[in-house]
Amino acid sequence: MSLNSLTIAEARAKLRAKEITAPELTEACLSAIEGSGAINAFVHKTADLAREQAAAAQGRIEAGDAPDMCGIPMGIKDLFCTKGVPSQAASGILNGFTPEYESTISQKLFDAGTVMLGKLNMDEFAMGSSNETSVYGNVVNPWRSKTSNADLTPGGSSGGSSAAVAADLCLAATGTDTGGSIRQPAALTGTVGLKPTYGRCSRWGVVAFASSLDQAGPMTKTVRDAAILGRAMMGHDAKDSTSVDMPVPDFEAMLTGDIRGQSIGIPKEYRMDGMPEDIAKLWAEGADMLRDAGAKIVDISLPHTKYALPAYYVIAPAEASSNLARYDGVRFGHRAALAQGDGITEMYEKTRAEGFGPEVKRRIMIGTYVLSAGFYDAYYNRARRVRTLIKKDFEDVFAQGIDAILTPATPSAAFPLGQMADADPVEMYLNDVFTVTVNLAGLPGVALPTGLDAEGLPLGLQLIGKPWEEGALLNTAQVLEDAAGFVSKPGKWW
Amino acid sequence: MLDTAHTTPTPKTYAGATGDWEIVIGMEVHAQVSTRSKLFSGASTLFGAEPNSNVAFVDAGMPGMLPVINEECVAQAVRTGLGLKAEINLTSAFDRKNYFYPDLPQGYQISQLYHPIVGEGEVLVELGDGAARLVRIERIHLEQDAGKSIHDMDPNMSFVDLNRTGVALMEIVSRPDIRSPEEAAAYVVKLRQILRYLGTCDGNMQNGNLRADVNVSVCRPGQYEKYQESQDFSHLGTRCEIKNMNSMRFIQAAIEVEAKRQIAIIEDGGEIDQETRLYDPDKNETRSMRSKEEAHDYRYFPDPDLLPLEIEQDWVDALGAALPELPDAKKARFIGDYGLSDYDASVLTAEAENAAYFEAAVEAAGDGKLAANWVINDLFGALKNDGDKDITESPVTPAQLGGIIKLIKSDVISGKIAKDLFEIVYNEGGEPAEIVEARGMKQVTDTGAIEAALNEIIAANPAQVEKAKENPKLAGWFVGQVMKATGGKANPKAVNELVAKKLAG
Numbered sequence: 001m002s003l004n005s006l007t008i009a010e011a012r013a014k015l016r017a018k019e020i021t022a023p024e025l026t027e028a029c030l031s032a033i034e035g036s037g038a039i040n041a042f043v044h045k046t047a048d049l050a051r052e053q054a055a056a057a058q059g060r061i062e063a064g065d066a067p068d069m070c071g072i073p074m075g076i077k078d079l080f081c082t083k084g085v086p087s088q089a090a091s092g093i094l095n096g097f098t099p100e101y102e103s104t105i106s107q108k109l110f111d112a113g114t115v116m117l118g119k120l121n122m123d124e125f126a127m128g129s130s131n132e133t134s135v136y137g138n139v140v141n142p143w144r145s146k147t148s149n150a151d152l153t154p155g156g157s158s159g160g161s162s163a164a165v166a167a168d169l170c171l172a173a174t175g176t177d178t179g180g181s182i183r184q185p186a187a188l189t190g191t192v193g194l195k196p197t198y199g200r201c202s203r204w205g206v207v208a209f210a211s212s213l214d215q216a217g218p219m220t221k222t223v224r225d226a227a228i229l230g231r232a233m234m235g236h237d238a239k240d241s242t243s244v245d246m247p248v249p250d251f252e253a254m255l256t257g258d259i260r261g262q263s264i265g266i267p268k269e270y271r272m273d274g275m276p277e278d279i280a281k282l283w284a285e286g287a288d289m290l291r292d293a294g295a296k297i298v299d300i301s302l303p304h305t306k307y308a309l310p311a312y313y314v315i316a317p318a319e320a321s322s323n324l325a326r327y328d329g330v331r332f333g334h335r336a337a338l339a340q341g342d343g344i345t346e347m348y349e350k351t352r353a354e355g356f357g358p359e360v361k362r363r364i365m366i367g368t369y370v371l372s373a374g375f376y377d378a379y380y381n382r383a384r385r386v387r388t389l390i391k392k393d394f395e396d397v398f399a400q401g402i403d404a405i406l407t408p409a410t411p412s413a414a415f416p417l418g419q420m421a422d423a424d425p426v427e428m429y430l431n432d433v434f435t436v437t438v439n440l441a442g443l444p445g446v447a448l449p450t451g452l453d454a455e456g457l458p459l460g461l462q463l464i465g466k467p468w469e470e471g472a473l474l475n476t477a478q479v480l481e482d483a484a485g486f487v488s489k490p491g492k493w494w
Numbered sequence: 495m496l497d498t499a500h501t502t503p504t505p506k507t508y509a510g511a512t513g514d515w516e517i518v519i520g521m522e523v524h525a526q527v528s529t530r531s532k533l534f535s536g537a538s539t540l541f542g543a544e545p546n547s548n549v550a551f552v553d554a555g556m557p558g559m560l561p562v563i564n565e566e567c568v569a570q571a572v573r574t575g576l577g578l579k580a581e582i583n584l585t586s587a588f589d590r591k592n593y594f595y596p597d598l599p600q601g602y603q604i605s606q607l608y609h610p611i612v613g614e615g616e617v618l619v620e621l622g623d624g625a626a627r628l629v630r631i632e633r634i635h636l637e638q639d640a641g642k643s644i645h646d647m648d649p650n651m652s653f654v655d656l657n658r659t660g661v662a663l664m665e666i667v668s669r670p671d672i673r674s675p676e677e678a679a680a681y682v683v684k685l686r687q688i689l690r691y692l693g694t695c696d697g698n699m700q701n702g703n704l705r706a707d708v709n710v711s712v713c714r715p716g717q718y719e720k721y722q723e724s725q726d727f728s729h730l731g732t733r734c735e736i737k738n739m740n741s742m743r744f745i746q747a748a749i750e751v752e753a754k755r756q757i758a759i760i761e762d763g764g765e766i767d768q769e770t771r772l773y774d775p776d777k778n779e780t781r782s783m784r785s786k787e788e789a790h791d792y793r794y795f796p797d798p799d800l801l802p803l804e805i806e807q808d809w810v811d812a813l814g815a816a817l818p819e820l821p822d823a824k825k826a827r828f829i830g831d832y833g834l835s836d837y838d839a840s841v842l843t844a845e846a847e848n849a850a851y852f853e854a855a856v857e858a859a860g861d862g863k864l865a866a867n868w869v870i871n872d873l874f875g876a877l878k879n880d881g882d883k884d885i886t887e888s889p890v891t892p893a894q895l896g897g898i899i900k901l902i903k904s905d906v907i908s909g910k911i912a913k914d915l916f917e918i919v920y921n922e923g924g925e926p927a928e929i930v931e932a933r934g935m936k937q938v939t940d941t942g943a944i945e946a947a948l949n950e951i952i953a954a955n956p957a958q959v960e961k962a963k964e965n966p967k968l969a970g971w972f973v974g975q976v977m978k979a980t981g982g983k984a985n986p987k988a989v990n991e992l993v994a995k996k997l998a999g
Contacts, residue, residue: 081558094557101551103558205558211798240560241800319798322592325601326555330654344652348594371592371793380795 003028005168005489008072008225015061015071022061022071025171026054026115029073032169033117038494041154041164043078043136044086045118057113068252069232070113075120075164075173080106080216081205082119089207090134091124093355094333103205104237105174105216112232117170121160124357125324126181126209129431131159132417133359141189141414142167142490146456149493152414155185155431161219162189166490172229175219178209179312180435182217183447187409187460190449190488192481193219194226194474197467198442199244202237208323210316211242213439223448223478227251230470246468254471255478260294262476265402269305270434272411278453279408286406286450286461289483290476300402302393305437307386312436313429314370314383320360321367327355362425391441398466404476407434409447409460434462444470446477450484458488500618500626505673507715510757515712517753518721518730519678520670523685524663525695526639526703527570533638533662534561534604541701545655553660555599560799563588567662568805569813570694571611571636574664576814577692578631580615584810586635587802591792596654597641605665606635607794611803617668617688618822619681620840627677630669639663664695670709670730673718675746675753682706682742687821691846705740709733710752712760731756732766736773736780748773752780824849832862841870847885851892858896861903868895872913876920894919897926906930908937908986939985944992947979948972952996962997969993 003025006014014020030050033042050073057071081087081099088094106116124133130153131139139159141152143166154163158175162185165173175182177195186193194217201216208214218229231252236245266287271280287297329335329351336350356364370379397405411433420428438445444467447460461480465473508515532539535550552559575582587609590602612634620626641659645652666685672678686704689695697704711731721729736752739745751773756766770789771780819827821843828839828849842852848869855865873890877883898915901907907915907930918929930936938944951972952959962968972993977984 087557089557097557099556099558101556101559203558204560207557208799239562241562242798318795322590322602322793322795325592325594326557326599328594328596328601330596331554331599332556344596368793371795373791373793376793376795 002032002168004032004170006171007221008069008171008228009222011072011171012068012228016066022054022057022115023051025071026050026073026117029117029170032167036167036169036494039140039142039163039167039169040137041121041139041160041167041169042075042118043090043121043160046085046116047118049085050115050117053110053113053115057115060113067112067232068228069109071115072113072171073115073117074109075117075161075170076106077158077161077174077176078119078122079126079176079207080174081207082106082116085119087119087207088135089125090122090136091327091356091360092135092334093327093352095355097333099205101205104202104239105206105233108235109174109232114232120158120164120173123157123159123181124360125207125320126157126176126178126214127320127359127363128156129180129184129428130415130417130420131156131185133357135357138417139163140417142492142494143189143414143457144490144493150416152457153188153417155188155410155414157181158185158193158219162186162191162193165189165191165219165221167494168489172218172220172225174216174233176206176209176214176216177435177439178213178215178316179439180432182219183435183445183460183462184410184431186219186447187449187462188414188458190458190460190486190490191219191221192223192226192446192448192477193217194230194446194470195438195444196230196234196470197444198439199242200234200248200444200468200470202235202240202243204237204239210319211323212319213312213316215439223446223474223481224252224255226446226477227255227471227474230474249471251471251474255475257475257479257482258294259290259476259479262295262403263298263401264290264295264476265298265300265397265405267300267302267305267405267407269302270407272433275408276412276453278413278459279411282451282459282461283406283408286480286484289480290406293479293483295476298402300397300400300405302390302397302437304386304389304393308390308437308440309429309433311383311386311390312432312440313366314379315387315440317363317367318371318380319367321364321371324356324360324364327352329355359425387440390437394437394441394443394464403466404473405464407462407464409434409462413453413455413457413459438464443467444473446473448477448481449486450480451486452488458486500620500624503621503625503627503673503677505718506675508712508753508757510761512761514715515753515757516715516718517673517675517749518670518711518713518718518733519672519749520709520733521668521672521678521681522707522709523666523668523682524705524707525574525666525689525697527567527636527662527664528694528696529564529566529570529662531564531566532660533564533567533636535660537660539661541703543657545653545657548657549659553599553656555601561604561797563800563803564662567636568611568803570662571634571664572805572810572813573692573817574666574689574694575612575615575634576810576817577688577694577820578612578615578617578634578666580631580634581613582805582810583609583611583613584805584807585609585802586611588797588800589794590797591794593790593792595640595643596652597643597656597659599641599656599659603638603640604797604800605637608796609802610635617681617684619677619684621677621680624836627671627673627681629671629681632667632669634664634666637663637665670711675749678708678749679742679746682745684821687844691818691820693818699740702740705738706745708736708739708745708749710736710749710756711766712753712756731760732768734766734768734780735770737770737783739773744773744775747775747778748780751778755780818846828862832856832866834862834866838866838870842866845885851885851888854892855895855899858893859899859903860896861899864899864903865896868899868916872916876916889923890916890920894926901926901930905939905985906936908982910982911935911937934983936983937985938980938983939988941988941992944976944980944984944988947976947984948989948992948996951975951979959997966997969997972997
């Protein structure tokens with residue numbers, strides 16, 4: 001077994017037992033990355049930095065001062081600003097942008113001894129569900145269908161992260177999730193993705209998409225790894241006013257495997273018309289596994305679910321239209337070449353027309369429209385009211401004694417890249433149908449693989465937990481993971 | 495709080511071709527909050543630094559940077575609200591005002607549209623002769639200032655200085671209660687005075703730390719009263735907003751010329767377009783900046799980077815308890831305690847530093863009225879002639895001035911000698927009583943010595959004595975001669991009495 005295939009927990013044990021060294025582990029990942037061009041997950045490689053960090057981590061391990069993440073090689077989503085390393089949110093408008101500051105999360109990881117292998121591809125500004133909107137080109141899912149060699153989507157927006165973890169290019173990666181951008185790609189690549197409670201992870205230094213929804217989280221090979229990496233990423237940050245000052249427990253210690261007496265809700269509104277048989281079956285099996293582990297399975301109702309996607313696609317673009325106004329060509333990133341006589345308006349128009357891709361432009365226009373005078377109440381304010389109702393739906397079921405909610409993570413398995421090219425954009429937005437409610441309500445949610453479809457592609461389930469109870473949520477996920485016994489890996493074709 | 499009794503002034507009327515017009519004015523004053531750092535960043539607010547040196551990453555709108563509210567800015571806004579007798583909102587919230595401009599790096603200004611930190615208050619604007627206008631404050635909100643665009647350094651390029659970007663401003667919005675250009679200027683003067691007393695804004699208009707947008711409309715007499723009854727703006731004329739005024743003189747001139755412009759248009763059968771205008775002091779005219787149709791759609795919405803701002807009543811109370819005495823109260827106290835005239839009390843309370851100096855001088859002198867005269871006439875005069883020095887730079891301390899006044903009051907020196915003494919203290923320093931002693935400036939009250947001098951003068955000038963006996967007005971000549979003979983030190987009262995007695999005898 002090559003070292004890059006290890007989980008965080010396995011690597012940690014081997015590092016501490018001196019069976020392997022951090023530099024060896026990092027070299028294994030660097031060579032795996034070298035051979036992974038076809039996947040297109042890494043867009044900036046930081047081999048020199050990685051080797052430096054690995055050596056330092058080894059020193060700490062030898063000194064007996066090794067936090068859990070010490071010496072663990074990771075990929076960092078390009079949405080995170082990393083000091084001295086290009087950080088472009090996979091957008092042309094940030095062409096050449098190299099921050100002079102380190103995001104709180106990457107800094108926390110570095111402080112914990114983590115090794116950064118490079119920056120990971122993603123949908124431009126985290127807007128997309130298939131990783132087809134990146135200025136760096138599509139990411140290709142390491143998984144392939146049994147019956148076709150077509151390139152499949154790794155999901156989005158954290159598609160570089162999901163693909164890199166699934167292909168064992170790194171042990172884990174950071175992701176961000178605004179409407180499902182951690183959970184959906186995790187589900188499509190057979191990996192685990194946790195979106196923490198809103199306010200758990202600092203947003204400082206993470207390029208903003210929709211500030212009230214954005215939340216960073218771990219993308220890993222196992223639930224245990226999500227517990228380890230999640231804990232390292234979370235924590236209060238005075239530099240982010242929406243960060244919450246609450247202690248972060250040792251999630252790993254909470255993985256007892258005991259969920260006896262817990263109530264797991266099955267929301268009827270998530271049973272969509274035309275749901276593929278494979279998904280329905282997976283969901284039912286998941287419920288059975290939890291019941292077998294001693295949990296009570298309860299049918300519940302989240303009545304406002306059907307309004308979640310429209311509300312999300314008002315609120316997220318509204319915030320994005322404002323958050324992305326700063327990309328104007330004045331101070332950093334791309335600036336269009338101007339013609340004689342062009343003024344400031346032409347500079348803005350040309351720069352933004354050239355710098356942003358079509359999906360980002362679409363969302364900026366939607367957001368600008370829904371916030372404009374005369375439409376604000378009909379769209380933005382109404383969406384905010386819907387959001388309040390969705391939040392209340394969850395509060396009501398939790399108040400009824402539900403501990404966690406089980407749903408499918410995605411409406412389908414990974415689909416071929418390019419398949420949606422000519423589709424109505426709303427078709428693509430439907431990928432987020434099971435995940436956006438969690439962002440609107442600010443809740444923690446985790447996606448994990450529990451089976452394969454008929455084509456041999458991974459399928460995932462989602463568990464939704466109570467606010468701040470990521471530990472209990474991960475424990476339930478661990479039970480599901482153990483019961484499902486999902487061990488498949490993509491066959492190496494790249 | 496003492497309230498000065500006042501009469502309400504009559505609004506200014508303009509005689510038009512079709513009858514009289516009145517003017518209605520509301521103001522939005524932007525006051526830079528006095529704090530060391532910016533509203534949402536730790537960068538310095540110091541004026542005059544190298545361009546782009548006081549800029550935090552968040553001020554420059556760098557990707558992923560987030561605002562964090564500066565507690566001192568909130569405290570300053572609360573103090574201001576309390577100083578204007580306003581309602582303090584324990585919950586307020588920040589909104590984004592979206593527009594593109596190179597000196598607005600985020601692409602939006604963080605402001606408080608929907609839930610300002612301060613609600614309704616009031617300002618008593620005194621206009622002299624016992625007249626004063628009570629101007630209602632609608633709201634005060636906190637917001638970020640923009641940077642500075644510089645268009646005249648290069649023929650092809652514009653430059654941007656972000657030092658000012660993100661500095662906290664208070665926007666103080668009045669109701670349309672102001673009824674003449676003079677009242678408008680007086681309102682700004684009074685507001686500035688209160689802010690300076692509170693220490694919440696330095697009021698420096700030259701640096702742009704205090705600037706006003708003026709909303710002007712005209713209406714027929716009687717219409718304003720209908721508005722007051724109903725609060726229905728349709729009784730008033732269409733308003734124009736004159737942006738960014740930073741001098742009292744320009745405020746008055748701009749309102750005057752704008753009112754006349756509007757009257758002329760209406761009387762010509764035209765209509766006023768609601769628009770934003772700029773005042774050009776060189777041409778003394780206002781010019782359209784943008785019409786209502788061109789007005790930005792700012793797409794305000796709650797800033798998702800900031801949680802609603804919650805403050806505690808106890809904290810507000812503590813800030814209130816620590817507020818300094820404000821101009822109205824101080825003035826009333828000066829009139830009541832020291833028997834000062836309304837005018838003197840106004841002059842002495844115009845600036846907190848003047849009032850503090852005056853009160854320290856009173857303490858040393860033991861006489862309010864004399865201290866007021868000396869501060870207003872002698873000290874202010876000397877400072878003005880000495881390169882227009884500020885009172886805080888006065889070479890004469892309140893204790894020294896009090897010492898001089900004390901010497902007058904105890905008849906040790908005459909008022910005339912006191913002027914000389916003041917000049918010595920001003921230029922050379924020193925303790926007044928010691929200077930008087932050392933330089934022999936003491937007043938001669940010994941009637942024997944005065945009588946001896948007078949006798950000599952009478953003996954030497956018999957002809958003058960005869961004339962003076964016929965015309966008592968000439969007695970002054972003898973007083974003058976005695977003063978001259980005693981080097982000005984004779985007590986003038988004693989000399990007068992003695993001269994009268996001798997010439998009568």
